[in-house]
Amino acid sequence: MLKGHQTWVFPSKPTILATGTVVGPFEGKGPLANDFDLIHGDLWLGQDSYEKAEKKMLEEACEVAVNKSGLQKQDIQFFLGGDLLNQIISSSFAARTMAVPYLGLFGACSTSMEGLALGSLLIDSKSAKYLICGTGSHNTAVEKQFRYPTEYGGQKPPTAQWTVTGAGVALLGPEGDGPRVTSATIGKVVDMGLSDPFNMGGAMAPAAVDTITAHFRDLDLSPREYDLIATGDLGRVGHTIARDLLVQHGMEIPEEIFTDCGLLIYNQDQPVQAGGSGCGCAAVVTYGHILNRMKKGELKKVLIIATGALLSPLSYQQNESIPCIAHAVSLEMNV
């Protein structure tokens, strides 16, 4: 049900029955290690390409979620997925493995919440009973495609972010135990003319702010009604810009409830420049860490705003700026 201009309210409150989160060795050394289901010691996951390793993470995350839910594989009716690789091959090949009806999505690093929003709509409208939505990214596969192969050893500026190696999925159903999806705000493309692929956080911050303000306007809510408001992967630079822009829009989010998945996933002493990024970032931090905190009773109501930079290397080479987007999903426990 549309409320305001761009927010869907889900009266039936679809439930996240289980999640699956799989990460690489570097993420396993971060502060959220205990929140992930599987931590791989081998960046290749035993595959012969990084792209195949990305696909395998996504397949494993789906398998973990199904096992944790107590459902059978054949109960899953749809898979909604996307990723950063060209033609979203990781998701499509994982969908081949799952062998269920598949909706391919692309929202760059906003894909996790695009999938969760659409998945919740499918459950709420009784277009599905059980489905999985998710996404993943692999550091070396994504860096190679969007910037340079990591083997070059090129230096990066302090505004650059570290693409997360990880896949996170949510298994949704109409009812049961678990956090429930109460609303979703679909973002517009916002482009402030930035064109530096080594400063994605700065480019994406205005899109995050546009969606956050739309969410509160559409639902006539104040930020203080949330226990946590987390953007996807703005990193240190983008997070500061977002906070400043929100103040300019007359919306101050208290510092203690406003964070960013890209700031949570790595330790201060891990050399990740401005923080984590990649569509796996918001996915594993949300479906691993944040949902665990909700289940422990530490958080009752959270808003996740996954941000995406919708560029391709080709659009960048053709002197285009970086169009950005953000989709927000509201999660609540015990409603």
Place this chain on the structure above:
Amino acid sequence: MLKGHQTWVFPSKPTILATGTVVGPFEGKGPLANDFDLIHGDLWLGQDSYEKAEKKMLEEACEVAVNKSGLQKQDIQFFLGGDLLNQIISSSFAARTMAVPYLGLFGACSTSMEGLALGSLLIDSKSAKYLICGTGSHNTAVEKQFRYPTEYGGQKPPTAQWTVTGAGVALLGPEGDGPRVTSATIGKVVDMGLSDPFNMGGAMAPAAVDTITAHFRDLDLSPREYDLIATGDLGRVGHTIARDLLVQHGMEIPEEIFTDCGLLIYNQDQPVQAGGSGCGCAAVVTYGHILNRMKKGELKKVLIIATGALLSPLSYQQNESIPCIAHAVSLEMNV
């Protein structure tokens, strides 16, 4: 509302209020020229890259659809789009121009019906009142990305298809004059192990058959209840394979009602090998030609099955086969 395993039925029957179809010079010389809204004489559309020309076609198609509908731009609440270029840049940059909430999709050449299915779900569930869904492809941009730049002048085998230069969009609303969307069948990924990017039709045919049989099984219908059943872009080779496979599945579709958008768009004497392809193919043939025939009263009930090959050049280079998918949407007049 889910019926059977993978088919959505839309009780409110969302209406296609208007469409916009824009094609290139080669498509303008084909037999459907009179069905298209805009035919460009210049393959570049006055842009400085083929990718920007693809984006411009999509923007123009949206503008045409809004103008024909009698609505205002600000009435459009969502844009659902995708295309074949890496990171679906044409759609994302067109979404930037439209400045409305945007859901990026990727289903390769099945994107048109993926968008129409999801768009209809949004209208049916009252998650939107008016929206646009659509896709486009540009011959030289797509050939360069998936195979070789056309400037190489490489020869192609007879199984190859010609990527359509065209963009087609549908403007959906809850009621009004026009064909109505009554159901949609979401496809599974089907991969029979084919790996030749010059024989997409052959690779995609089993996916089309899987979705067609699912549609009739889920709704307990017979093919004869449709006046026309059109696959997206199987071309001559894929169409023959699909027909044979359907017979093997015990489902004979009468020849006079079974066709393929890739066979309709070009004349016999146009050198397109096995026929048209590209995600613009099913989009412009459906939203131009087939909907015109419905409005003229020649067709009452049609089923469009858009087929997509979910490969990337990289997955092909890594010796993967081609995973394929097909989504079907049923359209009816005067229901």
